[in-house]
Amino acid sequence: MTTLLEIEDVSLLxxxxxxxxxxxxxxxxxxxxxxxxxxxxxxxxxxxxxxxIRPVASGSIRxxxxxxxxxxxxxxxxxxLCQAPEGRGIFPGMTVLENLDMGAYTRRDxxxxxxxxxxxxxxxxxxxxxxxQVGGTLSGGEQQMLAVGRALMSRPKLLLLxxxxxxxxxxxxxxxFSIITEINEQGTTILLVEQNxxxxxxxxxxxxxxxxxxIVKEGTGAELLHDPSVKEAYLGVA
Amino acid sequence: MTSxxxxxxxxxxxxxxxxxxxxxxxxxxxxxxxxxxxxxxxNREFYQWLGPIPTTGSNFGQVLxxxxxxxxxxxxxxIVVGFAGLLDLGYFGFFAVGAYTVAVLTSPSSDLKTLWPWxxxxxxxxxxxxxxxxxxxxxxxxxxGDYLAIVTLGFAEMIRVAATSSEFLKGxxxxxxxxxxxxxxxxxxxxxxxxxxxxxxxxxxxxxxxVVIGVRNLNRSRVGRAWISIREDEDxxxxxxxxxxxxxxxxxxxxxxxxGLAGALFAGKQNFVSSQNLExxxxxxxxxxxxxxxxxxxxxxxxxxxxxxYMIERFRGIELLGIQLYEYRFMFFGLVLVVMMIFxxxxxxxxxxxxxxxxxxxxxxxxxG
Numbered sequence: 270m271t272t273l274l275e276i277e278d279v280s281l282l283x284x285x286x287x288x289x290x291x292x293x294x295x296x297x298x299x300x301x302x303x304x305x306x307x308x309x310x311x312x313x314x315x316x317x318x319x320x321x322i323r324p325v326a327s328g329s330i331r332x333x334x335x336x337x338x339x340x341x342x343x344x345x346x347x348x349x350l351c352q353a354p355e356g357r358g359i360f361p362g363m364t365v366l367e368n369l370d371m372g373a374y375t376r377r378d379x380x381x382x383x384x385x386x387x388x389x390x391x392x393x394x395x396x397x398x399x400x401x402q403v404g405g406t407l408s409g410g411e412q413q414m415l416a417v418g419r420a421l422m423s424r425p426k427l428l429l430l431x432x433x434x435x436x437x438x439x440x441x442x443x444x445x446f447s448i449i450t451e452i453n454e455q456g457t458t459i460l461l462v463e464q465n466x467x468x469x470x471x472x473x474x475x476x477x478x479x480x481x482x483x484i485v486k487e488g489t490g491a492e493l494l495h496d497p498s499v500k501e502a503y504l505g506v507a
Numbered sequence: 508m509t510s511x512x513x514x515x516x517x518x519x520x521x522x523x524x525x526x527x528x529x530x531x532x533x534x535x536x537x538x539x540x541x542x543x544x545x546x547x548x549x550n551r552e553f554y555q556w557l558g559p560i561p562t563t564g565s566n567f568g569q570v571l572x573x574x575x576x577x578x579x580x581x582x583x584x585x586i587v588v589g590f591a592g593l594l595d596l597g598y599f600g601f602f603a604v605g606a607y608t609v610a611v612l613t614s615p616s617s618d619l620k621t622l623w624p625w626x627x628x629x630x631x632x633x634x635x636x637x638x639x640x641x642x643x644x645x646x647x648x649x650x651x652g653d654y655l656a657i658v659t660l661g662f663a664e665m666i667r668v669a670a671t672s673s674e675f676l677k678g679x680x681x682x683x684x685x686x687x688x689x690x691x692x693x694x695x696x697x698x699x700x701x702x703x704x705x706x707x708x709x710x711x712x713x714x715x716x717x718v719v720i721g722v723r724n725l726n727r728s729r730v731g732r733a734w735i736s737i738r739e740d741e742d743x744x745x746x747x748x749x750x751x752x753x754x755x756x757x758x759x760x761x762x763x764x765x766x767g768l769a770g771a772l773f774a775g776k777q778n779f780v781s782s783q784n785l786e787x788x789x790x791x792x793x794x795x796x797x798x799x800x801x802x803x804x805x806x807x808x809x810x811x812x813x814x815x816x817y818m819i820e821r822f823r824g825i826e827l828l829g830i831q832l833y834e835y836r837f838m839f840f841g842l843v844l845v846v847m848m849i850f851x852x853x854x855x856x857x858x859x860x861x862x863x864x865x866x867x868x869x870x871x872x873x874x875x876g
Contacts, residue, residue, distance in 0.1 A: 346748030
């Protein structure tokens, strides 16, 4: 298995507050890797460091064999790294189709973009139904699907998903996770940040547990799912 | 109040629906008629026939020229504020750079004594304003929202203070005898003279049409999509691979370019430029015009710029109960703005997306509160 993303000893500061204390994460090609942890553990911050929205203070990020630590966020997208932002990260004034079109902003291969659009609309039939509707008028679940679909439109090698289940009804959570698995089976590597540890660990090949900006545990999804301390802290069972 | 609001919404909706569903030739015919109307407007025989539309107590041709300059400025600022969503409170600073560049290069009162013709100074003025836009934008566009507004406000004030107190820029004495644009009639009389303001108005009108065509094409291209995405959600835009800083700078430079053009035209018409032309109020008026007309919509910016400049001039020479209304023009202006913000915060002719963004924000407030 080849390594796609390699984060080594990354620290990140918000002003004078250290949000990440030297974390190291590896994502191999074809995997689903989950990053779980409580509120404020630094999960979204890690995502921001990877996608380049926030500069790191120290450490290195390597993607597909290249050092991208200092690379601008938009150039990372061109290298095949795309994030579906947390929560309402869609463009509220654009229609569903326009939003999806923005996902393909970096691409010029129109025929392939059209194919990907068909694929995304097939994955998310709801988006197909609402394709002319303005993004801001969609429900929370539909917006989440739109955010994932839009990120897919860039045809990423690595898809970063920030809390894809946030604020969704249990049935929708099931649905979105099975779509994530499907996307992965179609060949996209996924790094996933989640508070819903149960679902994330069940779907992920490997996972990391983040606590106050440090990696405290790592293992396969199944291992962590049965780890007593993880069970107690994140799965709500003693 | 709700019913009034609904009535306004539905009325405007019906018009826009009809417009978008009208056949192409009909839309072109309407646009052509509007353009012909505005070319004909400064002719006395035509406007006298229009009843109360022309202004009193001033030369209507001159007023139309002023209005056209405001429209040009509103179209330029609309790129920055409306498309890219960058709050620029010092837009008039670019107008100043354009006007002063022309003045310094052409006027005999300038220390440079280059005495260039107007047409030669024009491209230099445009390039310099664009450069000043990039220079101001490079450090400040990394900032967001409020910071940007304050820095741009400072920029316009800096230019005003420099123009007032620097010996090179002549302060309130200003630059005189700035040459007019070139061109003469068959009988050898210059087209752009001192007495007749109409040729200047026609020139600006023509340039507005060209600029609008250019801006419209730009807005429909990848550049326009990038601007809209930045306005709607800058982080998301960056995550989709939009080089946000580059495109913000582009919006700033394009806006500056148009502002500089307006300044250069003004200097060529007015013959005289001094620091008294550089009131902060001008920046505010143009911003108000863009917001009033419908931020993000080119037609909205044109209507807003025209309406604001016209309203201010319309009060001139009107007396009511012994009060000169012109003295209170800005009070009425403020009142209109307040009423607009209550009933139609998205502007008279809003951009479809912009309206949805407003709704989205309102929803967010309700959810949050």
